[in-house]
Structures are given as structure tokens and as C-alpha cells.
Amino acid sequence: MIRRTALAAAVGAALLVLPACTATGGTSKGADAKAADDPSKVTGAITVLTQRTDLVQDGTMKKYAAEFNKTYPKVKVEFQALTNYEAEVKIRMNTENYGDVLMIPGVIKKSDYPKFFASLGTVGERSEKYRFTDFTAVDGKVYGQSPIGVMPGFVYNKRVWKEAGVTDWPITPAAFLADLKAIRTKTDAVPYYTNFAAGWTLTSWTFVNGSVHCDPRATTKLAEGDPWSEGADLRVGDTLLYDIVHEGLAEKDPTTSNWEASKPRLAKGEIATQWLGTWAIVQFQDAARKAGVDPDDIGFMPFPAQVGGEFCAVVSPDYNQAVNVHSKHKEAARAWIDWFTDKSGYDQDNLAISPRKGAALPEVLKPYEDAGVKLIELDDSKGADVKLIDTESEVGINTPDYRQDLVDLARGARKGTLDDFLADLGRKWTDTQKTVGS
Amino acid sequence: MADTTEKPAVGHPGARPVPGDAPVPAPAPRRARFWRRLTPWLFLAAPLALLIAFTYAPIVNMVAFSFTDWDGVSPELHYTGTENYTELFTRSDLFEVFFVSGYYLAASAVQIVAALYFATILSFNVRFRNFFKGVLFFPYLINGVAIGFVFLYFFQDGGTLDSVLALFGHHSDHAWLGTPASANTSLAGVSVWRYLGLNFVLFLGAIQSIPGELYEASELDGANRWHQFRHIILPGIKPVLTLTVILSVSGSLSAFEIPYIMTGGATGTETFVIQTVKLAFQFNKTGLASAAAVVLLLIILAVTWLQRRLVPDDRVDLV
Secondary structure, three states, X not given: OHHHHHXXXXXXXXXXXXXXXXXXXXXXXXXXOOOOOOHHHOOEEEEEEEOOHHHHHOOHHHHHHHHHHHHOOOEEEEEEEOOOHHHHHHXXXXXXXXXXXXXXXXXXXXXXXXXXXXXXXXXXXXXXXXXXXXHOEEOOEEOOEOOOEXXXXXXXXXXXXXXXXXXXXXXXXHHHHHHHHHHHHHOOOEEEOOOOOOXXXXXXXXXXXXXXXXXXXXXXXXXXXXXXXXXXXXXXXXXXXXXXXXXXXXXXXXXXXXXXXXXXXXXXXXXXXXXXXHHHHHHHHHHHHHHOOOHHHEEEEOOOOEEOOEEEEEOEEOOOEEEEOOOOOHHHHXXXXXXXXXXXXXXXXXXXEOOEOOOOOOHHHHHHHHHOOEEEOOOOOOHHHHHHHHXXXXXXXXXXXXXXXXXXXXXXXXXXXXXXXXXXXXXXXXXHHHHHOO | OOOOOOOOOOOOOOOOOOOOOOOOXXXXXXXXXXXXXXXXXXXXXXXXXXHHHHHHHHHHHHHHHOOEOOOOOOOOOOEOOOXXXXXXXXXXXXXXXXXXXXXXXXXXXXXXXXXXXXHHHHHOOOXXXXXXXXXXXXXXXXXXXXXXXXXXXXXXXXXXXXXXXXXXXXXXXXXXXXXXXHHHXXXXXXXXXXXXXXXXXXXXXXXXXXXXXXXXXXXXXXXXXXXXXXXXXXXXXXXXXXXXXXXXXHHHHOOOHHHHHHOOOOOOOOOHHHHHHHHHHOOOOHHHHHHHHHHHHHHHHHHHHHHHHHOOOOOOOOO
């Protein structure tokens, strides 16, 4: 008995000491990752964390590294691909060991950027050359740079839409619904595919924000108002999604939808439309090639809304690359980010929008130029507030949950009306706005 | 049992064999005594270190986090007292998800009855006994994630289940994961399919440890199979049965893998653990999620305690 007590005491003592060892990572603050003047003198081995598991597996990233070594011969680049990037990198960031170059995960608060990342320069310097600088700017310093710009929109099969007799992009949600109905009656295709099971595909409906009213200050509006008030961007988007499902224009059983399978199915014309983004075009074209159909059938169209007779599309950054503040080779890491953004050709390879100001649009967005779609960037000065309200209220505009509920509601698997549902979201959102005091 | 073969151990000149009773070692020199005391601890060191590092330390950490507002990554965290627990218990929506556990609880009842049935049948002499044992146990060996994906195809519109039903002339147009009731029933069904094998093996092992003479004796007394089951098998495996029930209840309350992979908690299939994971990783409320995990742990402990009080685990003596 005495022994048992002694054991318990020893274990207890060990446990009291242990939590001290698991304190969260360092708090060193305000390092700079300066660009080197002479590429041949930059040395060191750097680790680049990426979410593109596919590019690491098929050797594409290695090819980029080899190209990079032609300019920076003394830098050794290694890649670590994380399948579940957000969750895995979050845990690693509790230590100092989270690579030298990484993508800034969504979970990090903007005000914490200086504790985790080394600055790439001031807003003044960088905004002359690059887009999206204020998305990662804290106190006038920039902490990240996205290698590509992305734009939300509908990926659609041109052939199917033409078969249904639609030649022009619809300009109102009502016209869009009418077109989907025409597809249902005149073709065999599923007019719209929600990709409900994958979840994140529904999350992209949040990116209608800004496109509906062509308003660069849409994010500020989210932070200060009710995103689901009458006529607000998110309400217009969510109502369209509701109507699509409610009118039976989506797939029959959304709960067992399959993202990977949806790509060749859209390419072959079994599915007509999906709301995604420019980043998806290259994947659907690949799927078309593999399925032996014409990749040029893959089209891309903006949200059906016009302001002053013009369509509007929001260009935003993808994941921003940043330098670990604890990195021992910040110069080499910085060199990689600069090279990857400017010279790698990663943006062209992905048919994406270049992050450099004044660069031409990719060929695939030619129809946008022809149609005179106005491209805008959102002011992100209130981005951190929106994120805070979103997580505190547990509404989750950046998670799939509420839109999965919306789709369930629309197909009758959940009780209630759309108005009540959106009003409830709005109430949660505005209540939290008051408590977080922004 | 007079064991006199023990030889004096080298290095223990004082130890001498004592015929008859257990050998009583003579007082060894202090050094030797110290080492003898230490030896079991040296053996225990590795498992204890692993146990503390990977089981108890994380639990202590989790309890500690449950009193903070940590977001899971920020270097700063603030002590908030019992705020998380207050929030947890004042928000009824966080406990509504336990209704979903009802489906899994009902499924566990079916599962235990089925496992008991198969274990009893296969403990008698049946043809292809081992083959059937393998068939029943096999699903338990498959990785849960793989099972989730396999069953997604199974329940798909026009998937395996629909095709099989069509073979029997039933052309259903039912979306198996389409409504909360149907989805939860389907998921609980997958869970039965997966864990039936484990229960079955536990029961079978317990049944086979019942001495064979008992059956012979009962047969002489004119007992049939049902009598044997009721009066020999059931009391004989009672401890294992109780254990299985406890495991099933705690498993139902903390169901996670299968619903998380198959539906991600959509369409009313969110369980308490899925909700906790979402709080921690989608809404970055690690503090609140830790509190939820602590509460779940306490609920399971309470249920187990209650069950032990209601069904005391007294020693069974068949003979």
C-alpha cells in the first residue's frame, strides 16, 4: 500500500513538471528576411512546406528547385508536402520547427504574424511591384506573398451550355436559374453539382463576397454589418445556392458526391456547372485530357450579377508564402520566395493570375477580357476582424458546415425556411460583433 | 509441491534452499538489496515513461488548456478560470448532439445480441466453423478510414447497396445518407459491421473457457441448447458481457471515425467528438474544445460507475 502511494506520488510529481515542457513556441519578434544582392553568395539548406502534395509526388517541385539552383547554386531546397495542410502545420507551429518557407495558415491571427514570420519588406516597397500586399501587412510591414492570384467563378462545360441554347453568360441569379432549367430539360447533364460531401467546395460560395455589388470594401461591410441582410452579397449567393438545390437543379444525392469523380464528369458533359475558382480550371482541363475529351470545352464564368452593365470579379491571393522567423537561412528562404513569385512560371503553369502588378491575364481568361469583366481587389484592412467574428460566433463562413445545412434545408432534409435560417446566421453574427467590440 | 530443486544463486551467498515452504531469502547485503528492489522499476521504466509521456501528460495538458482561451497556435494564452465550462453547460446546443449517440447505442444493442448469437452457435460443432469465425472477425482488422471510404461507395446513388437490392427486385431510389434518420441509421449500421467481430471474439473466447464437462453433465440431465445457453454460457461469460456493454456505451458516446470520414458531421450526423474537433480545428477554440473533451471523459466515467453499481461484477463460480 505504501508502495502504491509512493508510485502515485512520483507519477503525480512528474505530471506537474511536464506541462512546463510543453509551453508554446518562442516569442522572438520582428526579424527581417532581406533579399540578397548577389545570388551566388546565398547559401544554406531550406525546407519548403507546401500543400501541393500532387506537385511534390510527380516531381514538378523538384524541377522548380533545379531551375532555382541555376540562379542560386549554393541553396539546397527540400520540400515537405502536407496532405492536411491547415491542421498539420498548425500543430507544428507550436514548435520552432515549421520549415524555412511555408504558407501562412488561416488559423494564425494577423496580429501574431510578426511572432511567426520574418518580414519581407515594407508595404511601400512591395506594393509598387506586387498585388495583395495588405493581406499580410502588419504595422506597415509585409509578411507574406502569394505566388498566384485566384478568382472565384463557375467552371462550366461550354458544349452542354450551348446545347441548352445558352450562348451569353446570365446576368442575374434568376437568369442563371432559368439557364440551369434549360440544361435540365434539353440535355442529359446534371445542371449543377454541389460537391456537398467534400465540404470545402461549398465553402467557396463565401467568395461571392465583393462580386455581387462590385464593392472593394465588401470585407469591411462583413465586419460592420449583417452579411445576410436583404441584398447583401452573401445573402444573394446563399439564396442562389438554395434555389439551385431547391428547384432540383443539383445532383440527386449530394451526400455521396465525389470531388475527384466530378472533374472528368464535368469535362465529359455529365455535369454542366460548379462554383469554384480559376485555380480549378487547370485540374478540369487535365481531367478532360485524361478522359479523352476536348479540354477547350471547360469554360469559366463570373457570378451572375452586373453593376452598371459590367460583370465584376474579385482577385484574391491564394496561400501566402512566408519565411519562418526562426529560420537559420532567412536569406536563402527569401530568395526562394522571390524567385518562386517572379521567375518560376508557377502562375502560368497553373493558368493563374500573376501576383505582379501589370502582368497580363492568362490566356484562359480571354473571355473575361472580351466581355469586359471588371477585376477588383478587396480591401483587407478589416480581414482580421471578420475572421475573429466568424470563429467566435461559430458561424463559419470559411468552413463548410452552414452551407451543408443550407443544402439540407433546400432539399428538405432539414426543417425550417430560408429566411429564418439566414436570419439566425445574421443574429449570431451581429451578436458577436457587439461582444468582440470591433 | 515440495520443490527442492532451487540452487543457491550466484552472488547471493546467504540464500539457501529451504525444503517445503517458499524459500525465504536471508537478509542480503545492502547493495544487493538495493539492486533487487530497483530491478522491477528498471523493467517498468520504459512502459511507465511511455505511458506518462503519451497518455497522462497529454491528459493533464488538456485539462490545463480547458481553463484557458488558447486558440491552438498563438504563443499567448490566458487563464480564464471555469469560463469554458460555464459556456459549455449554458449552451444546450452543444449537448443536442448526444441524441445522435442514441442511434449508436441502439446499434450496440443489436451488435451485442448478434455477436452473442454467432459466438454461441460457433462454439458448438458447426461445419466451416473457422471459416465463419474469420468472416465475422475480418472487418475489425480493416482500417477505419478505409471502411469509411468503402461504405461511401456502398451507399452512393446506384452504388453497391442499390445494386444488391436491385438483384432482389427491389429498385429503391433512397438516398441512404440523405436524411438525418436514414444517415445515422446507415452510419450506425457500418459501425455494427465493423465492431461485431471484436465483440464476437471476446464472447467466443469466454465461452470456450467454460469447461466441456458442464455441457456433458447438463446433457445427461436432459438440457437442450437453450438451457445450456441460459444456465451455463450466459452466467459463464457475464464479466466479459459487462465489459462489452461498458465499451459499447463509451464507444457510442464518443463515436467519431466513421461519421467523420463519411459525412463529416453533415445532415445531422454530428457526434460530440466531431463537434469537439470542429471547435478546436475550425473555430480555433482549443480551450473550449478541451473542456468539452474533459466533460466527455467525466460522462463516460460516470456512466461506467453507474453501470457497475447497477450490475455488480461478482465472481462467477460455475462449478
